[in-house]
Each structure stands twice: as C-alpha cells, then as structure tokens.
Amino acid sequence: MNNIALAARPASFDVDALRRQFPVLSRLVRGKPLVYLDNAASAQRPNAVIDAVNDYERHHHANIHRGVHTLSQEATALYESARDKMVDFIHARSRNEIIFVRGTTEAINLVAQSYARPLLQPGDEILITHLEHHANIVPWQMVCEQTGATLVVAPIDARGEVHFDAVAALMSPRTRLLACAHVSNALGTVLPVRRLIAAARARGIVTLIDGAQAVSHMDVDVQALDCDFYAFSGHKMYGPTGVGVLYGREQLLERMPPWQSGGEMILSVTFAKTTYNGLPNKFEAGTPNISGVVGLGAALDFLQGLDREAAHAHETALLERASAALSRIPELRIVGTAPDKASLVSFVVAGVHPHDLGTILDEDGIAIRTGHHCAMPVMEFFALPATARASFAFYNTFEEIDRLAAGVERARKIFA
Amino acid sequence: MELNELYRDVILDHNRKPRNFGGLEPADASVEGFNPMCGDRLTVRLRLADDTISDIRFEGQGCAISTASASLMTEAVKGKTRAEALQLFDRVHQLLTDDAATGADELGKLAALSGVREYPARVKCASLCWHTLASALRSANPQALPAVSTE
Ligand SMILES: Cc1ncc(COP(=O)(O)O)c(C=O)c1O
Numbered sequence: 001m002n003n004i005a006l007a008a009r010p011a012s013f014d015v016d017a018l019r020r021q022f023p024v025l026s027r028l029v030r031g032k033p034l035v036y037l038d039n040a041a042s043a044q045r046p047n048a049v050i051d052a053v054n055d056y057e058r059h060h061h062a063n064i065h066r067g068v069h070t071l072s073q074e075a076t077a078l079y080e081s082a083r084d085k086m087v088d089f090i091h092a093r094s095r096n097e098i099i100f101v102r103g104t105t106e107a108i109n110l111v112a113q114s115y116a117r118p119l120l121q122p123g124d125e126i127l128i129t130h131l132e133h134h135a136n137i138v139p140w141q142m143v144c145e146q147t148g149a150t151l152v153v154a155p156i157d158a159r160g161e162v163h164f165d166a167v168a169a170l171m172s173p174r175t176r177l178l179a180c181a182h183v184s185n186a187l188g189t190v191l192p193v194r195r196l197i198a199a200a201r202a203r204g205i206v207t208l209i210d211g212a213q214a215v216s217h218m219d220v221d222v223q224a225l226d227c228d229f230y231a232f233s234g235h236k237m238y239g240p241t242g243v244g245v246l247y248g249r250e251q252l253l254e255r256m257p258p259w260q261s262g263g264e265m266i267l268s269v270t271f272a273k274t275t276y277n278g279l280p281n282k283f284e285a286g287t288p289n290i291s292g293v294v295g296l297g298a299a300l301d302f303l304q305g306l307d308r309e310a311a312h313a314h315e316t317a318l319l320e321r322a323s324a325a326l327s328r329i330p331e332l333r334i335v336g337t338a339p340d341k342a343s344l345v346s347f348v349v350a351g352v353h354p355h356d357l358g359t360i361l362d363e364d365g366i367a368i369r370t371g372h373h374c375a376m377p378v379m380e381f382f383a384l385p386a387t388a389r390a391s392f393a394f395y396n397t398f399e400e401i402d403r404l405a406a407g408v409e410r411a412r413k414i415f416a
Numbered sequence: 417m418e419l420n421e422l423y424r425d426v427i428l429d430h431n432r433k434p435r436n437f438g439g440l441e442p443a444d445a446s447v448e449g450f451n452p453m454c455g456d457r458l459t460v461r462l463r464l465a466d467d468t469i470s471d472i473r474f475e476g477q478g479c480a481i482s483t484a485s486a487s488l489m490t491e492a493v494k495g496k497t498r499a500e501a502l503q504l505f506d507r508v509h510q511l512l513t514d515d516a517a518t519g520a521d522e523l524g525k526l527a528a529l530s531g532v533r534e535y536p537a538r539v540k541c542a543s544l545c546w547h548t549l550a551s552a553l554r555s556a557n558p559q560a561l562p563a564v565s566t567e
Contacts, residue, residue: 353480354454355454355479356481360419385457385477413418414423
C-alpha cells in the first residue's frame with residue numbers, strides 16, 4: 001500500500017542526485033535556474049512526498065477511524081503509520097505523545113490554552129526569549145491577559161546569542177513555563193536548550209521548545225532533550241503545509257483538557273455528559289489533514305533514508321561559504337553571528353533596502369526572504385526595519401551561494 | 417521585464433535624495449502609514465490653505481519604491497486641491513495596477529512608477545504614501561482652517 005522506496009544510503013553526499021528528487025529545483029524563474037534560499041520559510045518537497053500524497057488521493061482516500069469499509073481502513077492505517085514513524089523520528093516514548101496539528105503555531109496555541117490557561121494564577125510567570133517567532137510570543141501574551149500571569153523575556157546579546165545564565169537568572173519560583181526556540185528563524189542562533197531544559201526541570205518548570213527551525217537541520221531526540229513539549233511544522237521538513245506535530249509528555253497530555261471539541265475526540269456523547277477519547281485522539285477533534293499527515297510520513301521516510309550526518313555537514317559547509325562570501329561584500333553586515341548557528345544568514349546592505357534586494361535577486365531567479373521574519377522584537381533589538389535572509393537546505397550548492405553573492409553585488413551597483 | 421524599468425533613474429534619484437523629506441510644524445494633518453508586510457513606515461504631514469495643499473512633507477523609512485513614490489507624490493500634490501489630489505491618487509493607482517492604463521504622459525514624473533505594475537508584490541510599496549495622504553486629507557479638520565470655516 002505505502003510502497004515508497006527508501007532512498008539508498010549514498011556513499012558520499014551527492015547533491016546533484018539529491019536535487020533530482022526535488023522537481024521544483026529544476027525549474028526556471030524569470031528565465032534563470034531557480035536558486036531556492038528560502039528554506040526556513042518553507043522547504044521544497046521531494047518526489048517521495050509528492051507521490052505519497054498523490055497515491056493517497058488517487059487510491060486510498062476516505063475518512064479515518066470511523067469506517068469498516070476498506071478505504072477507511074487503508075486511510076486510517078496510512079495516517080496512523082505516519083504517527084508511528086514520527087515516534088521513531090523524534091524518539092518519543094509512545095504514539096500517545098504525538099498530536100497531529102496544523103503546524104507549530106497551532107501546537108503552541110494548544111499548549112497555551114489547554115495546559116497553561118487552566119493552571120496560571122495572577123503573578124505567575126511565563127519565560128520566553130527575545131528572539132522568538134511571533135508564534136511563540138503572542139499565544140503567551142494572550143494567555144497572560146486571560147489569567148493575569150506575566151510574560152518575562154530573556155535577553156539576547158549583540159551577536160543574537162541566548163546565554164544560558166541570562167535565562168536561568170530569570171527562572172523564579174513563579175515561573176510556570178519556559179517556552180523558547182530551538183533555533184531562531186530570524187538569526188539562525190541555536191539555543192542551549194538541553195541545559196535550559198535541565199535547569200527548568202530542576203526548578204519544576206515545564207518546558208516547550210519551538211522546534212520549527214530545528215527538525216530539518218538536526219536530529220531531535222525529545223527524550224534526550226527531556227523537554228515537556230516540542231512543536232514543529234511539516235512544511236519546514238520537506239513535508240506538506242497544514243500539518244505539524246505537538247509532542248507532549250504523556251503524563252502532562254493526560255491531565256490536559258481537550259482544546260477543541262467535536263468529532264474524533266470523544267468516546268460517548270449524551271446531552272448530559274461527554275466522555276473524552278484517550279490520547280492522542282483527545283486533541284485531534286474533527287477530520288484531520290489526512291493527506292498532509294501521509295505526506296509528512298513520507299517526508300520522514302525520505303529523511304531517514306538520507307545520510308543525515310553528511311547532509312548536516314553539507315549544510316554547515318554552505319553556511320561557512322555563505323558567511324565568507326557575504327562578508328567580503330563591502331557595506332554588508334551579517335545580523336546574527338552566534339557561534340552556534342543553523343544554516344541561515346540574515347543580513348543588511350547599506351543603501352539597499354532588503355525589499356529592493358529581494359526584487360533584484362528574484363530577477364536572477366534567486367528566492368530569499370526579506371522583512372521582519374515574524375520576529376519584530378528581534379528587528380527592534382537590532383534597530384532594523386527588516387533584513388534579507390538566505391536560508392539553506394542540503395540540496396543547495398556552493399554555486400548557488402556564489403550566485404547569491406553576485407546578485408547582492410549587482411544590487412549594490414544599481415543603488416550606488 | 418528589465419530591472420531598469422522598475423528602478424528608473426527618477427526613482428533612484430528620489431530614493432537617494434527624497435524631496436520634501438522631514439517634519440512639518442505645525443501641520444493641519446499628520447498620519448502615519450505602515451506596511452506590516454515589509455516594515456515600511458512613513459508619516460505624511462500637510463498644511464491646507466482653503467482647500468489647497470499648501471505644504472506637504474514626509475518622513476520615515478522604506479524601500480526605494482516607497483521612498484521615491486512618497487517623494488514624487490509630495491511634489492505632485494503641492495498646490496492641488498483635496499479633490500484634485502484624490503483624483504491623482506486614482507490615476508496613480510490605475511497606473512500601478514492596470515495594464516491598460518493610459519494617459520501616463522499626463523502624470524509627468526509620476527509615470528516613472530509604471531514599472532511597478534510588473535511586480536505585484538511591490539504595488540503596496542508604491543501606494544502606501546498615497547493611502548496615507550488620502551487618510552490625512554480626510555482627517556484634516558476643515559473647522560481648524562479659518563478660510564474654510566466660513567463657507
Ligand atoms: C521558529 C518558528 N516558530 C514558529 C513558526 C510558525 O510555523 P507555522 O507557520 O508553520 O505554524 C515558524 C515559521 O516560520 C518558525 O520559524
């Protein structure tokens with residue numbers, strides 16, 4: 001049924017062969033070969049994912065968990081097998097700890113409303129950092145407003161680094177929850193999450209890690225991390241949009257009330273009383289994004305089939321090459337220079353607004369992101385309205401980075 | 417489409433040396449426009465004499481298209497009545513969005529913005545200042561203007 005062949009483990013890292021598995025990478029944009037450097041916003045899909053979704057839509061679609069007929073059973077099996085793969089992929093303890101949601105945003109909102117809201121008392125504190133994506137700020141602001149709790153923000157330094165001591169110093173007896181990114185989408189900074197989680201745990205503080213930018217770049221082991229919640233999106237890890245995961249420690253999920261209610265999350269309904277379904281269905285009210293989950297399962301197979309160590313080494317080499325190439329450009333400043341970074345570079349060029357730079361690069365077929373990256377407090381910290389951001393995936397090449405650098409030079413000439 | 421159609425010399429010049437840039441004290445109307453997509457932010461301030469824009473200045477930060485468009489706009493509407501300025505907004509809007517737009521010649525220097533049409537993502541950059549102007553014109557209190565209050 002689900003006959004997606006695993007990519008053979010390559011002897012060495014063959015970027016060209018890998019690129020051939022991503023159909024969009026061979027297209028032209030404005031007459032030039034596409035250079036896709038907006039992977040942090042959304043990564044591209046390999047054939048394995050496209051085909052799995054297609055196969056599901058063509059041959060297996062029906063609603064899940066509620067039919068005795070063959071299609072419903074096939075669809076349910078595909079959907080649930082993706083959950084099993086996810087258990088393996090992030091090293092969860094069981095299927096009950098994997099909740100399929102729409103994405104990181106929904107996962108964080110779920111924790112804010114279902115875990116934090118019933119618990120928080122006026123004067124309690126939620127601790128975040130200054131480099132969070134809006135998705136890891138606003139849900140906490142909302143729950144603070146609803147409960148009278150206070151949002152406490154740990155600082156970053158001029159390199160965009162989050163220091164363990166600075167965060168630990170803000171953990172107080174009133175801190176109920178630490179919510180922070182694993183990797184910053186605006187700066188690339190990798191946070192010292194393992195130490196932060198250990199410090200939080202020692203003080204009885206529950207932890208949520210926003211892993212949206214981490215899962216595609218590193219092996220994530222939620223048991224080794226020892227976090228309570230871990231949130232991420234399928235579309236940033238080569239899967240479809242509209243699907244993501246909330247990992248939650250089972251004991252916590254057990255105690256949490258359902259967030260949304262309707263079908264799928266109940267065992268029995270009378271007008272007097274409803275009995276909720278067990279985990280994970282308790283948190284998956286309504287018909288889910290079945291094809292999205294199937295596609296995400298295929299993305300996991302794809303990633304497991306890669307030599308991930310080699311892929312990671314390649315991404316690190318891309319980051320080094322890009323940092324070096326961009327640093328050589330006069331008037332260009334890299335924003336976010338923490339020693340431990342994922343493979344993305346945020347930068348500004350004096351005299352060239354990021355927005356204009358984005359348009360000029362697009363003319364060369366180069367896709368980068370410009371703007372505030374949904375991290376306005378980061379922009380405010382660096383006193384910038386916006387930055388340009390090039391974010392890399394294992395399918396990018398050194399040649400593409402050279403084209404990026406040449407494009408930036410071209411933009412500088414236009415505005416010279 | 418060539419980039420130099422978008423970034424024409426007039427645009428580059430007005431971006432480098434924006435005209436009527438800075439504060440205006442006192443002003444009859446002052447409105448801040450913000451484009452959350454790209455973080456462009458500009459404030460348009462103007463004075464009215466009777467119904468005519470006697471002075472107008474802007475400040476803020478934005479991309480070349482948004483800065484040049486605001487600079488060109490201030491030059492174009494100074495001395496125009498409110499109604500004339502709003503009419504001009506309509507014409508510029510057409511120029512930015514409608515491939516069949518005609519009469520670019522009559523728009524003078526503003527016609528330099530026609531290249532934006534090919535870049536739908538940038539239309540907002542060029543029109544931000546005009547939306548801000550329109551709301552400034554609407555917000556300007558006619559009662560505060562001696563010449564108008566008698567009518
Ligand atoms: C660090 C981080 N958190 C959260 C999100 C939100 O993810 P989604 O839009 O998929 O819910 C993103 C996506 O840009 C992100 O980079």
